[in-house]
Amino acid sequence: MWPATWPVSNRGTLQVKLTYGIIGCGMMGQEHLRNIALLPDTGVAAIYEPDAGMRALAAAAVPGAKMVDSIADLLDVAEVNCLLIASPNYLHLAQLEAIASMRPLPVLVEKPLFTAPEDAPRLAALRAAYPAPIWVAMEYRYMPPVARLIEEAEAATGGIKMLSIREHRFPFLEKVGDWNRFNRNTGGTLVEKCCHFFDLMRHILKSDPVRVMASGGQTVNHLDEVYGGERSDIWDNAYVIVDFASGARAMLELCMFAEGSRYQEEISAVGPTGKIECLVPGPGRFWPAHLGEPPVAQVIVSPRDPKGPRMVEIPVDPQLLEAGDHNGSTFYQHQRFQKAVLGTGHVEVALSDGWWAVAMGLAAQDSARSGRAVDISAEPYAPVAHGETPVRALAAAR
Template sequence: MQKTLNYGVIGCGMMGREHLRNIALLDGARVHAIFEPDSEMAARAQEIAPDAVFVESINDLLAEPDLDCLLVVSPNYLHIDQLEEIAQSRPLPLLMEKPLYTDPDHAARIDAIKTTYPAPIWIAMEYRYMPPVAKFLEQLEQATGGVKMLTIREHRFPFLTKVGDWNRFNHKTGGTLVEKCCHFFDLMRFALKSDPVRVMASAGQAVNHLDETYDGEVPDIWDSGYVIVDFANGARAMLELCMFAEGARFQEELSAVGPKGKIEAQVPGPGRFWPEHLGAPPTPQVVISPRNPPGPVALEIPVEDRLLQAGDHNGSTFYQHQKFLAVVRGEGQADVSLEDGAWAVRMGHAAQKSARTGASVIL
């Protein structure tokens, strides 16, 4: 019988509580200790993890003797300092929510941790593990014969309200193309098996949050844009983001094309946002369209109801934790490394810079 693994959790806002609900569904794991400084968020977390110990600081959390691994789900701008505190005090196996850092000047600090941290660090890129995206990635090479063009479209709802409204400002998020889109830049690198060499972007704040103020400041977070990325292997990728398009049937649409054909993944948004008068939310699907003989084939990729109820990411958080726990038990390596997480942020910062300056950015 396997030992039950004990998580220590830092941060229990909206995404943190999704992690708690999914950990509760896993065999052989439980949340043992939580640090959440906001009393309302802590109370909500306690409803999900009633047996967890709530502590007053990260230092107190790291002093808990029975911990086997850590999960960090704090606001973006806190990640680098908390990662360094963990590295210096108790470097346990760590699942770190994205983005890994927010300021380009932090890259050297990440490099220092990469060379010294003695345990696995897994960067939480949930989109890899959504069942329709996982099927898309699994069938990618066979369907396309080698991807030459990759397009990712996300048409979704605006940024939700977070504790302290930290997600309304670039200096706390890293910018939308870091905060929101590092997931997609990670998917690009992973799917194309190559590193980016040039980034071009046009983006800005067109609609959302323009009539809001926080302590006298109007939010500067962007809500829409296009990003084109050239890769070292000759492939090209494009991201299209719109955060005032929550009326769309699918939230994410991925398309890859190569000499043999095309493959698409279509992923609905959170079921809790789907209009009730339209009936059941759409089922995710993958569409494979060969060139010869032509004829698209659509495959429905349903997600278990219990996983849909546990979060907003089509079951991916559950599958990610399953794989992370195997690594904690010594079975394999982290799927998404510190280097992967750093590359995703680097691409986001390059896209932010390109959009600001109007020039392409060479990586």
């Protein structure tokens, strides 16, 4: 239920227009703008984007939106009744705290929630006090082929025992100010890029991780890139193995110099009665025109008895493919966020989910650097208070 301070017109199940204030309109922010434009009863009233080039693109995309110079100015726009944060990773938590102190509206915040272990106590404090919904943008859950796999996994496998996620893709794209070339800004590749996959592992297996083992590093990409006299240190490949409390185990294989692949993501789940897998193509704008139409996503079910794989294609609305690089998932995520704000649905990706995804990435990077397995349940990466781990504090604040 909305708190008493929440405007009456935005409580319960009343069908009011959702009017966004946007914080950050770089590449991902503009994908959000294109998808918001496809939603009924939804608009953008104000945009805060400090970079002049990105600000001009955002103004052209949403000519009716007010371009403002700060978060405070954005929150002063009366029409704004929800927020999107799509700024660089290292700004997310401080911006959430600023919003909490001024006008705590419902927020859809891009991943990752934070970038360093010492940030976790601040996240726990925010969750305990924030009076409106906060949804963490884990788009991969909502890719149609991935959603189909999740829906059918239990029946197809008889209970998942092994889960494998492989992403073979292009290198990191150029971002404003080259902020994504440094671990200190992104949280590191296994946080920045792979928190999506760690979130999928928990979501699909319905269990929390207990142990993480990893090997990774910077092998091919960005080796000779220097910015402001500092060499890029962002990783481009890794293997990660995760043991879960349920007894299931999962593996991630990441390669960011494999853009020649037909499919970008391949996910397989296996249990005592069979296997289910999905194959997801990368962004259509990167598919070579001379090869014809881009591939269509597939879901394949392979029972043990009777043997015989069954494949079904999972086409995505071309308009949604055109609107972004995430197989339509950004649109479907906004649909669900809209329902959560209006009281006809619930927050499906909470702050605790966002914390777990980052904690798993930080543990994987620690494991890769140290050459040892990391026990998440016993090794608090970010103590909150009196020896508590962040997950305990977050659970207590729900």
